[in-house]
Amino acid sequence: MISLASLARRTACATLLGLTALLPSTAGAASFDCRAPADAFQRTVCADPALSALEGEVATYRRDMAGIPWRRGLRERHDAAMAALRNDSARDPAAIRRGLQARLAALREENEWFSSHGLEEAPERRLRTTCLALPSSEGAAAQRRRCRVAEFGSLGTVDGRRFAFALYEYPPDPTGDLANETAILVLSAGQPGEWTVDIAERLTEANCMRPRLVRHGQDSLLYLPCAETGTAGGAIPLLYRRAGPASFRIWQEIEAEGWRSTLEQRLPAGLEVRGVVALDPERLTVAFRLWREDDRDCCPTGGRAEARLALEGERLVLRDVALRPGQQNPPQR
Template identity: 40%
Template structure:
């Protein structure tokens, strides 16, 4: 019997469900296999076994590493760029699976490094923990400096700290605006000892200090970030507490697709929308076709949000188009 598990990604998260598959075991439902690579895996017992090993290695890495977002992105990229392109030859596909399993097992071992799991407050403030490079082709991250750090509060008896790192551009080390940024959140594991529990970046975003929110659905960790450019697009992370002081990333972006569908034809929200996660509300100007990027003339949208599991959803929309207020 097959189980629909974690090498298929949906909405940025690992898909997990149960299903039956004829004659073969794989980490996904063979009855729904669509791509040539999936059909080849379902038809070959050795590849099917490797696929289940890969799913187990991915689950273990995702549970261990602080850099969840990067790991999910890497896994999705591997599925598209490596697995699916190797579908023409079983031997090539098997080698790709073995290499990816080894890489995921190395990620899990890296997450157990004492440099990530046994830190004092002075170490958090004074030096960067060893995060993975921003791109696979980099041998190591560029030089790093702690830009700021401090306490976040206490959750379930564990003290929380954060640090924001800067990685200068090697070609322009004096231009701070070109530096990549990483944000790391630490949880106390023993008196005076901290472990990295979430890490986002290095990336070309601008981040402020994380905040511990006391929201309606429970405590949330909010890492406010925006991406450079005229849009100042939202690049923040919102997380909910998990087991062992770890945090899981919530889906706070897919609701904007629903917003786009519900706006009148010719209207759009062109720039970043930054919800209030405690009030579950947001407001955005509206642009009309033909507006300049600087100057929206379409009015505004007042948005009410809610949670469905780990996904933020659009509950209610009220539009003020000029002097007119329009429920949607």
């Protein structure tokens, strides 16, 4: 049950920030076309008007979270749970109802974090010394673990608004039951001496460094340089673009990995990419080494190349690949 005070607070926050995900949904129909259900799950949902309304409400919450970058973890957990529900309970109305009700409760609960855990209008003196309570993919036990602010500092100004960042460190779990975690936050200035969280990423088995505000053409980009830990750890591409009308500018998340699916077909025959690739956010390029088919992982002999990328809507796309001068030697047969 949502109290009147809670509803008023959420309504005010949603009006101010344009975040409709903070408001109760009034969806009355499924999110898909019940005139032509695509699979068994959709057929089961469409056969029950109450189930259709429930699915539509869950889908509305999920859709409205799409423009809120710091809810990446919640979106990923929700999508995984929904995929499991579709696969395991496609023909069981009761199981679908329980699953959708559980998803709706989880979405509502985690959406409350924005207003109830200090993620808006937090005093700077507190942010410099005390970690905010961020949702964790590791569950309730992870919420109780200790945390320290490893770094807090200024990033610069975009659209006349000042931005800052914070890096959190969570000490290793002595029992070994919880994965190592880190967090990176980007905050925007509000009232004097106060900051509101724009982006917060709590990551497992990763390290992050100071974010970067960069210009690329007419776009203002925000790059969070994070990478998986371990010798084979790869970069975690976290890229955002400043977008929206002048009255309500937000950091829009950019899909920054899909371009790699088209990379292999652009490489010369017999060459491949195995190692870590890192994005240059100012030039939108990625430099990498090339392996021949019979190379050991430690010792690439195929030279170097550079992928040139472009922003296309809300994603990065591969424009072309340039082999570095003197590195185009064909594989030895």
